[in-house]
Amino acid sequence: MTAIPVPAERHRQEVSTLSDAELVPLARMGDEPAIRAIIQRHNRRLFRTARAIIRNDAEAEDVVQAAYIKAFSNLAAFRGDAQFSTWLTRIALNEALARVRRQKNTTGLEEIDMQTRWGGDVLQFPSSLSATDPETELARSQARHLLENAVDELPDDFRAIFVLRDVEGMGTDEAASYLGIRPETAKTRLHRARKLMRQSIENQLSGAFSALFPFDGARCAFMADRVIAALRHKTP
Known part of the structure; x- marks a missing residue:
């Protein structure tokens, strides 16, 4: 160079x-x-x-x-x-x-047991919280920390596809390409990741994925x- x-x-x-x-x-x-x-x-x-x-x-x-x-x-x-x-x-x-x-x-990404059975519908989270006052900003901060903790608790391969798709906003094909998996596999993992997230944080907050892990x-x-x-x- x-x-x-x-x-x-x-x-x-x-x-x-x-x-x-x-x-x-x-x-x-x-x-x-x-x-x-x-x-x-x-x-x-x-x-x-x-x-x-x-x-x-x-x-x-x-x-x-x-x-x-x-x-x-x-x-x-x-x-x-x-x-x-x-x-x-x-x-x-x-x-x-x-x-x-x-x-x-x-544990390596490909060593996660993909045979675990989860049911339920995919939960679509809102992409952001509107912040117009200090109380709303505080709620956003608290929600972000709760979400980050919930994301950290996901199995490795679920967490990777979840962050690339729902946090970073990539398309399914693009995220699958990054992870070296089939788009169908990416969709399955994302579905299960969302289910786990829903079980963890449902009824606690409305979501603020665009603010996760600021840098x-x-x-x-x-x-x-x-x-x-x-x-x-x-x-x-």
Whole structure:
């Protein structure tokens, strides 16, 4: 990877308005504003993906950082056959799964018994809570924590498809592709995950999946700082 220069002045064009296709060539040249824009644009999806596998905020952040470093160190391998966001997410998912495999006390995704019998209809949760006053904001925060706990209690493979579909908003085919499973299997796991969620939190809250596992503000910016610092150290 080309050495990353310390920019002497801001870009004349605001890089945050550029598409991924426009940012990637700049990032290949070691352009820090482009790298930061990519990181801040994709932080939430990568964090949620890693968090769905790892179930620990700090470890999920480590996975995201490792994924970014691997991606930016191997941008030449990105041929553009898939969307850049897809390529990044696959790297983060693989990093998370590799970490799980190294933790002997964690059950692998494909080792979960899929023969457990659950009935009931799929529960469709609202995507957000309207927040117009402090009381509503407090309710949103409490609901988010309850939901995160309920998500963490799901079996690994159920949790992964649930986060990708209902939290991150991916389509079934896309989520199935990330997880390396058939769309039909993804639908079955999602159905069962929703059933378990319903059993856990029904009648307690109305749902706020769009606010789950936030990764923004200073936390988002700090990830960019950490990745760039690591890349500078890595580059001879």
